[in-house]
Amino acid sequence: MTKKMHLAAFITAGPGRPGGWRLPDSVPGWLDASYYQNMARTLEDGRFDLAFFADIVSVPDRFGGSTDSQLRYGALGSLRVDPLPVIASMAAVTRHLGLAATVSTTYAQPFTVARSFASLDHLSGGRAAWNIVTSFQESEARNFNLDEQFDRSTRYERADEFLEVAGKLWDSWDDDALVLDVEQPLFADPDKVHRVDHKGRYFSVQGPLNVPRPPQGYPVLIQAGASSKGKDFAARWSDVIFCSHASKESAQSFYTEIKERAATFGRDPEEIKILPSITPVVGPTTARAKELADEIFELVPPIGGLSTLAYHLDVDLSTFPLDERLPEVEVPGVAGHYHEVREITEREGLTLRQLGKQYGGRYEGNFIGTADEVADGLQDWFEDGAADGFTLQVPYQPGGFETFTRQVVPRLQKRGIFRTEYEGSTLRENLGLTRPASGEWQRRSGAQG
Amino acid sequence: MTKKMHLAAFITAGPGRPGGWRLPDSVPGWLDASYYQNMARTLEDGRFDLAFFADIVSVPDRFGGSTDSQLRYGALGSLRVDPLPVIASMAAVTRHLGLAATVSTTYAQPFTVARSFASLDHLSGGRAAWNIVTSFQESEARNFNLDEQFDRSTRYERADEFLEVAGKLWDSWDDDALVLDVEQPLFADPDKVHRVDHKGRYFSVQGPLNVPRPPQGYPVLIQAGASSKGKDFAARWSDVIFCSHASKESAQSFYTEIKERAATFGRDPEEIKILPSITPVVGPTTARAKELADEIFELVPPIGGLSTLAYHLDVDLSTFPLDERLPEVEVPGVAGHYHEVREITEREGLTLRQLGKQYGGRYEGNFIGTADEVADGLQDWFEDGAADGFTLQVPYQPGGFETFTRQVVPRLQKRGIFRTEYEGSTLRENLGLTRPASGEWQRRSGAQG
Secondary structure, three states: OOOOOEEEEEEOOOOOOOOHHHOOOOOOOOOOHHHHHHHHHHHHHOOOOEEEEOOOOOOOOOOOOOOHHHHHHOOOOOOOOOHHHHHHHHHOOOOOOEEEEEEEOOOOOHHHHHHHHHHHHHHOOOOEEEEEEOOOOHHHHOOOOOOOOOOHHHHHHHHHHHHHHHHHHHOOEOOOOEEEEOOOOEEEOHHHEOOOOEEOOOOEEOOOOOOOOOOOOOOEEEEOOOOHHHHHHHHHHOOEEEEOOOOHHHHHHHHHHHHHHHHHOOOOHHHOEEEEEEOOEEOOOHHHHHHHHHHHHHOOOHHHHHHHHHHHHOOOHHHOOOOOOOOOOOOOOOHHHHHHHHHHHHHHOOOHHHHHHHHHOOOOHHHEEOHHHHHHHHHHHHHOOOOOEEEEOOOOOOHHHHHHHHHHHHHHHHOOOOOOOOOOOOHHHHOOOOOOOOOHHHHHHHOOO | OOOOOEEEEEEOOOOOOOOHHHOOOOOOOOOOHHHHHHHHHHHHHOOOOEEEEOOOOOOOOOOOOOOHHHHHHOOOOOOOOOHHHHHHHHHOOOOOOEEEEEEEOOOOOHHHHHHHHHHHHHHOOOOEEEEEEOOOOHHHHOOOOOOOOOOHHHHHHHHHHHHHHHHHHHOOEOOOOEEEEOOOOEEEOHHHEOOOOEEOOOOEEOOOOOOOOOOOOOOEEEEOOOOHHHHHHHHHHOOEEEEOOOOHHHHHHHHHHHHHHHHHOOOOHHHOEEEEEEOOEEOOOHHHHHHHHHHHHHOOOHHHHHHHHHHHHOOOHHHOOOOOOOOOOOOOOOHHHHHHHHHHHHHHOOOHHHHHHHHHOOOOHHHEEOHHHHHHHHHHHHHOOOOOEEEEOOOOOOHHHHHHHHHHHHHHHHOOOOOOOOOOOOHHHHHOOOOOOOOHHHHHHHOOO
16 A cells, blocks of 8 residues: 555634635634535545644734734634634534644643543544644733743653643543443442542642543644754644745655654654645646745735744844844744745845735745645645645635545545545544554653654 | 412532432432433433533532542532533533533632623523632632632622623624624624623623623523622512522512512513422322332431531531530521521431431432322422522432433423423523513612622
8 A cells, every 4th residue: 555645734723824814715714613514524534544733822913012013914823713612613514624722721721621522532533633842932921820931841851741640641541541430330430440649840730530541542642843842842743743944855854853863762653644834826827826825925025024023933023124134043943944934034144124024925836826836736746755745725615625525635535645535534644553552652752762 | 371480400510419329310410411411301301491510610618628428428518510611511412401510609700601601502502501609718719829719709790790891792792793794804893892891890792792792691690698788789680599408488588588588680580580499309299209219318428418518507516426416507508508507406406417318319308209299398488489490409410310201290281380391492481581682781780688
């Protein structure tokens, strides 16, 4: 059997990239369950592995210390519905699609989060995934009783312990603990439900969880680690890694590095799926696709894009001249984004204003064209050691997903590199991942990279 | 128009009262979304105002310091799915039914909770309700980094501030802040989205929320306050009050007291709906209903009931002799439960063992009988100043809801005291409550009772 690629859809529970909401094909349904449920149906028809929701717990004010640019331009952080009830709504109308929500380890408690995802995993029949982030916006910290955020190493230390506790809680019911013997009576076997008695630096949690072990053992764990600490965390804990690369070469080197790190943590590199982000624009001809990309591009307000880039990089870009290039700066935020942004800036010689437009309406050059050309590009990355599959972003929702599903997916299927039917009933099975045995968290927590 | 009663269904996202899961008609579907979705459809067919989920964030160990009795007997705290994804699943298959989840103010952050319920309110088209609890189990505290729980007055002080912050966050977007002008572009008007800049004793929250103001203004707020602090909190904040009374007289005196307290906080007493809990057992004849109640009663393991009563009262009942009466004790837990329990114990002369059985399989004497007799009982309480409606508990799920909906609801409708069609599109409208204007939280926070 040929190796198959995996596809995730990156959905924003809000207006998405600035400009996207201005397109005639965009539907402003971010507050309606049916908006997400219709996308879920489209993606399941297209045999996607999962839908994936990023998140942020503030309206960012990193551009000029104000939320105005986010709100005015409908930028990425302007409006964000809580992804947890959104994925529960989507589960109700689908049977196979995996459903991932982002929750930060910095502003939540492990008992709460372990329980939410265990519950979602049961309710969806084994389709829940958790995208783990540590949050780095000052504006987020200020919504959670902090004057300033924890530094990166504290955040990752806390995240490591958070995952350890979550793992212990998911394992606190043995797989066969629920007995349901009406006669004895014996509802659950008390010998198979365990306190966790965790006492650590950040958390003290007695347990057990009040939800049985999830169908998938643990929900699928997703991470987007670009810094060195982030990569270690991802290599230790992730089933799926989401990343962002402006070129195949940079994707290849990230791919190789992560798979090697995973091995140093004692994991099978095949057990981690790396799905770089793509934003294809598909047209009936190459020329029409380029035209469409330009039309989308024209609708992006440069300040809207810069406002989002400012919070991704955690640098106040309002302080630099708009018509010069982005200078080299210290970037406390997402280092991967910065490298990518520098790469694009240098390659295309962009001013800050142009960069804002580009970042807001960005699309990787390889993936603008006809459906065949886009499929070629994806196949090339996939077969050339740059990706196990892709995380699809679209310039506008929900149309972008419909076009891709109708036009590109059948071509990938015809080439034999994408499924025509779901392989299993859980997300883990569809991703080709082993169900972790009880106690797996322990092995991973102890492993030294 | 005759005044209409309101009906809420009290559902457990787990096995419910001990013994209930042992009944042949019980369906062990607590981990399946379809289990809840089917109940939601039944309740909407029966024109219920809302479905209501209690919650607890631990497996209680108040009986003998161990979780064994809860797990073995499938008692109330043995297994509890997170109610938030559950109500999101139920929203997906209904159009009118209100959906309430319990979240504790003691172990969560106001930004998170305000956002969850704002999101649920949007996604459900204005049907979300929050049952506010402060949590009093030591076992819960020990799942959230505490060696012992906060005392009652700290919990209520924190809860008051929590509600104040939540109110500010719900009001941080003006009702008309979202503009969606594609031309300008103007996504949201920055002048109509406000930071909250809350700095208090327990919380420091900058805001704004990243979700527009909920369709209902605020989600419907529910509270079950039995202590004096609880009653004040409920009179200040609640739209709906859930309570538990063993007799009409005790329900009447609670009803009068709460309506008076609400008035002292400057609220219209009509704006608070008091819905005492009932657990009817309906049969084709009075004799058959009593028999059925006895059959249910027989399946209740006394220790399962005592184990739950122990955590409700927060008293380790394993230390008292099983075949004597419950002595008078200091009750740190739910005082209302204790009064009710004492009332029943004295009236019926129960030993602790009998009390355990009774508490596990309890049913108020008035509401066992034919559908007509049950309807008589409800009408009597409703018309005699004891209730604005009822919160229906059932001895077994989902059958108990089906029986009530099929047999009792039509009789209430025939008598003109219950709706035949939903009056409005939001839960608030169906409850006959005004949509709070922006800033309402401020008036209530400032009001001195």
